[in-house]
Amino acid sequence: MIHCYDWLQSEGYKAIYEEARRQSPFCSMALNWCYNEPWKTAANNSLISYPCKPKPAFYAVKDSCRPVLASARIPRFDFKANDDFPVEIWLLNDTGNTVKSGVVDVYITTGIEKIKLLSWRYPETDTNIKGPAADYKFPELNTDSFTLLLDAGLYSSEYKLKFARSLM
Numbered sequence: 001m002i003h004c005y006d007w008l009q010s011e012g013y014k015a016i017y018e019e020a021r022r023q024s025p026f027c028s029m030a031l032n033w034c035y036n037e038p039w040k041t042a043a044n045n046s047l048i049s050y051p052c053k054p055k056p057a058f059y060a061v062k063d064s065c066r067p068v069l070a071s072a073r074i075p076r077f078d079f080k081a082n083d084d085f086p087v088e089i090w091l092l093n094d095t096g097n098t099v100k101s102g103v104v105d106v107y108i109t110t111g112i113e114k115i116k117l118l119s120w121r122y123p124e125t126d127t128n129i130k131g132p133a134a135d136y137k138f139p140e141l142n143t144d145s146f147t148l149l150l151d152a153g154l155y156s157s158e159y160k161l162k163f164a165r166s167l168m
Contacts (some may be wrong), residue, residue, distance in 0.1 A: 009062035011077060011159060013047075017064040018071045021092045032061070033106060038123060063157070067095045070104045070150035070157050078162035081140040087148065089131035090120045090156070098126045104152040106134055109162075110143045141165070 013032070020030035036048035038070040047058040063069075064098050073088040089106060101124045117134040141163050148159040
């Protein structure tokens with residue numbers, strides 16, 4: 001069960017931190033109220049557990065706070081067959097420096113197959129920019145999770161999300 005908690009916490013924090021960055025300049029920061037835990041606990045929302053052991057969510061937040069990254073705005077964590085999967089693609093750039101134009105290729109991977117949703121050639125930019133949106137309708141998948149992969153070289157990101165199989 002701890003694995004499921006770590007997974008949900010990691011993806012939730014990625015969504016929070018990246019959304020705060022998309023809201024710039026109206027939102028100037030996101031921070032975690034419970035950064036480190038000073039004593040042993042069964043579960044909580046800290047990024048570092050006692051005694052100073054980073055949780056998977058720590059690395060998810062670290063990845064979401066890179067100065068430049070390809071980012072996805074995803075409406076929720078879990079999906080099932082016949083659900084629409086709308087996703088907005090962004091390039092987040094907090095450096096104040098110009099990033100040369102490049103390409104973000106967007107895929108859904110299930111471990112067995114890799115489905116390309118779109119390819120976006122983003123322009124040279126010195127700020128955050130919103131890219132295209134993709135919409136995918138899920139078929140029945142034989143998996144409990146899938147990964148949204150934004151392949152953009154050094155700026156790549158991935159999001160592991162829940163797939164609820166039907167009980168047939």
